[in-house]
Amino acid sequence: MKKKRAVFLMHPRDHQDLVERFWWTRFIPASISDPILPRLSGRVGFTVCEKADGYDNLEIYLIAVLLKGHQIVSTSSKELRTVRRRILEVVHFAQHNIKADVIGLGALTASVTNGGQWLVNQDGFFPNITHGDAYATSISVEGIDKVVSLSGLSNPVIAIVGAYGIIGTAVCKILSTKYPLIMMGRNKAKLSRVHESLNGKAMVTTDINKIKEADIVVTATSHPQALMRSEYLKHGAIVYDISQPENVSKALLKERPDVLKIDGSLAKIPGINIKFDMRTGKGATFACLAETILMTLENIKGHFVGEVDLQHMERLKSIGKKYGFSHAEFTQFGDKISREQLSR
Numbered sequence: 001m002k003k004k005r006a007v008f009l010m011h012p013r014d015h016q017d018l019v020e021r022f023w024w025t026r027f028i029p030a031s032i033s034d035p036i037l038p039r040l041s042g043r044v045g046f047t048v049c050e051k052a053d054g055y056d057n058l059e060i061y062l063i064a065v066l067l068k069g070h071q072i073v074s075t076s077s078k079e080l081r082t083v084r085r086r087i088l089e090v091v092h093f094a095q096h097n098i099k100a101d102v103i104g105l106g107a108l109t110a111s112v113t114n115g116g117q118w119l120v121n122q123d124g125f126f127p128n129i130t131h132g133d134a135y136a137t138s139i140s141v142e143g144i145d146k147v148v149s150l151s152g153l154s155n156p157v158i159a160i161v162g163a164y165g166i167i168g169t170a171v172c173k174i175l176s177t178k179y180p181l182i183m184m185g186r187n188k189a190k191l192s193r194v195h196e197s198l199n200g201k202a203m204v205t206t207d208i209n210k211i212k213e214a215d216i217v218v219t220a221t222s223h224p225q226a227l228m229r230s231e232y233l234k235h236g237a238i239v240y241d242i243s244q245p246e247n248v249s250k251a252l253l254k255e256r257p258d259v260l261k262i263d264g265s266l267a268k269i270p271g272i273n274i275k276f277d278m279r280t281g282k283g284a285t286f287a288c289l290a291e292t293i294l295m296t297l298e299n300i301k302g303h304f305v306g307e308v309d310l311q312h313m314e315r316l317k318s319i320g321k322k323y324g325f326s327h328a329e330f331t332q333f334g335d336k337i338s339r340e341q342l343s344r
């Protein structure tokens with residue numbers, strides 16, 4: 001019997017990720033490899049990093065488009081066309097060669113395809129496509145609620161950076177009913193649109209310095225590098241970093257040992273052993289990959305692109321429970337976080 005097949009698209013976030021897949025690139029400086037990657041195309045433009053098995057009936061393919069984070073977020077329309085063509089080549093491979101049931105869009109492959117909308121508008125039949133942001137939202141909210149309870153912070157102010165992105169919007173909708181929010185984004189009109197759709201209280205700002213009032217900062221941006229700076233963060237701030245590539249650097253934590261960074265939106269997926277090191281720590285993986293797996297296991301049909309469908313999110317949440325999926329243990333760059341570190 002054909003096993004169910006999930007394909008998860010990703011890309012090297014940085015040179016370290018490239019080395020994880022091709023060990024010999026450690027001898028090639030980024031200044032040499034970087035100009036080569038955008039010139040690749042077709043089958044050499046992507047790589048299958050792992051084929052993993054889950055339970056008795058599931059195959060998971062991790063496929064990386066060979067473009068780094070800063071190359072995926074393009075600055076011109078010509079670059080954007082190239083990046084999208086490269087992603088479409090992987091989708092075709094997943095459709096025709098792997099015969100995928102579900103394709104998940106990891107890291108920034110969703111952001112640069114307009115949350116996956118651009119892909120599903122292309123000609124030809126595609127397997128079910130998801131950006132994975134519904135389960136990523138659900139796991140993030142579970143994680144943030146747990147941070148609040150374990151930190152001992154009472155009525156904390158929470159800032160969402162990237163507030164009108166797909167995850168940002170969904171997280172704001174849910175958290176605004178429980179906590180005072182600061183919604184930060186670069187476009188005032190887009191911020192206002194999300195703000196008007198909320199049931200709870202929130203203030204909006206285009207000035208990132210305003211997040212200094214927050215006890216907890218949630219990052220959900222498509223900025224391809226570390227965005228957080230020391231001067232943006234309150235003393236003792238906890239940053240729940242959903243973004244991939246991450247928005248907090250190790251250098252920032254060295255400068256600010258009072259700040260705690262939590263690797264955000266990571267799920268425990270018992271029964272599935274993924275060996276390829278995505279820097280998620282042992283036993284944990286990205287919630288968007290977990291969504292791709294859950295949809296495949298449960299034969300969920302349809303494209304889940306664009307704005308998060310909160311009903312789909314609730315459905316995944318309960319299916320996730322059935323398989324024993326939940327928020328992963330809190331880690332900071334893969335190292336376990338103790339209760340004392342969380343306590344405020």
Ligand SMILES: NC(=O)c1ccc[n+]([C@@H]2O[C@H](COP(=O)([O-])OP(=O)(O)OC[C@H]3O[C@@H](n4cnc5c(N)ncnc54)[C@H](OP(=O)(O)O)[C@@H]3O)[C@@H](O)[C@H]2O)c1
Pocket residue numbers: 106107108110111112115131132133136161162163164165166167168184185186187220221222223227242243244245264265266285286287288289
């Ligand atoms: N951990 C996980 O399992 C998981 C799962 C899914 C996604 N993710 C990650 O979560 C992040 C968000 O995903 P998404 O699908 O919600 O992306 P998205 O819809 O593309 O939203 C990203 C938002 O970031 C904003 N942004 C970019 N640069 C910014 C900056 N310098 N300052 C403030 N805002 C900025 C963008 O606004 P503009 O319009 O102003 O550019 C956009 O609204 C991505 O990094 C993705 O890789 C992680």
